[in-house]
Amino acid sequence: METLRRDLKGFYTIWMRDVLRFSRDRSRIVASLGQPLLFLFIFGGGLSPAISNLAGGRLDFTQFMFPGILAMAVLFTSIFSAVSIVWDREFGFLKEVLVAPVSRVAVALGKVAGGSTVAMFQGILMLIFAPMLGIKLSLDQIVALIGLMLLLAGVMTSLGILIAARQRTMEGFHMIMNFILMPMFFLSGAFFPLNGVPLWMEWLARINPVTYGVDSLRQVALRASIPAMFLEMLSLYPIVTDVLLMAAFGLVFIVPAVWLFSRQD
Numbered sequence: 001m002e003t004l005r006r007d008l009k010g011f012y013t014i015w016m017r018d019v020l021r022f023s024r025d026r027s028r029i030v031a032s033l034g035q036p037l038l039f040l041f042i043f044g045g046g047l048s049p050a051i052s053n054l055a056g057g058r059l060d061f062t063q064f065m066f067p068g069i070l071a072m073a074v075l076f077t078s079i080f081s082a083v084s085i086v087w088d089r090e091f092g093f094l095k096e097v098l099v100a101p102v103s104r105v106a107v108a109l110g111k112v113a114g115g116s117t118v119a120m121f122q123g124i125l126m127l128i129f130a131p132m133l134g135i136k137l138s139l140d141q142i143v144a145l146i147g148l149m150l151l152l153a154g155v156m157t158s159l160g161i162l163i164a165a166r167q168r169t170m171e172g173f174h175m176i177m178n179f180i181l182m183p184m185f186f187l188s189g190a191f192f193p194l195n196g197v198p199l200w201m202e203w204l205a206r207i208n209p210v211t212y213g214v215d216s217l218r219q220v221a222l223r224a225s226i227p228a229m230f231l232e233m234l235s236l237y238p239i240v241t242d243v244l245l246m247a248a249f250g251l252v253f254i255v256p257a258v259w260l261f262s263r264q265d
Contacts, residue, residue, distance in 0.1 A: 018114025068190025081115030082160030115157035
């Protein structure tokens with residue numbers, strides 16, 4: 001019982017550290033909103049006149065993009081929250097944590113929880129732009145979106161920790177992340193419907209966990225803004241299927257991530 005209590009305290013401490021670092025770094029909060037807003041209002045606004053036939057002309061392109069931008073905010077924040085592992089290793093903090101009388105599994109899960117919470121908060125901040133785009137969100141929609149963003153954040157934080165666990169330099173981590181992140185984002189259906197795409201792109205989208213995050217976020221976010229029949233045309237899978245597949249990806253990532261982290265030198 002004492003061991004469990006100590007591990008829970010270690011888990012909470014690691015989680016709280018990441019949350020406090022995020023909440024106290026206002027420049028990081030503002031800067032991390034820059035890229036999603038750039039895509040949403042400049043990229044989306046520029047393409048809106050050219051792409052005006054979505055959902056029978058009843059859906060503006062920026063509205064279509066909005067769920068993808070939510071996923072983008074969550075994706076980049078959660079993945080790069082794992083960079084703190086590399087940073088802590090370089091400055092010696094990680095060694096101090098690993099020699100503490102706390103299970104390394106608890107430390108790894110605390111990092112996953114901390115990164116997921118921070119990424120979820122970043123996604124919540126993006127919700128304030130929904131009324132500007134004419135997207136109606138009820139309280140139950142907002143609660144559902146927060147839950148979906150938290151799940152997606154957990155999946156992607158686990159992936160980030162899986163990669164960061166064996167990286168020794170910041171440069172190596174960023175190089176791998178840049179190689180992985182943009183293809184995952186562009187193949188998720190954030191910018192264009194995945195219905196009717198080439199077969200090779202369809203299969204890449206199926207093995208991309210972000211696809212299921214964007215699909216479920218779009219179904220929930222646009223539920224009250226466009227007719228159900230048009231929303232169904234834009235959707236890939238039922239929400240339950242999206243959630244189950246994201247949970248499966250999360251399990252696939254978190255188990256080896258925790259195992260690799262527990263084998264830190």
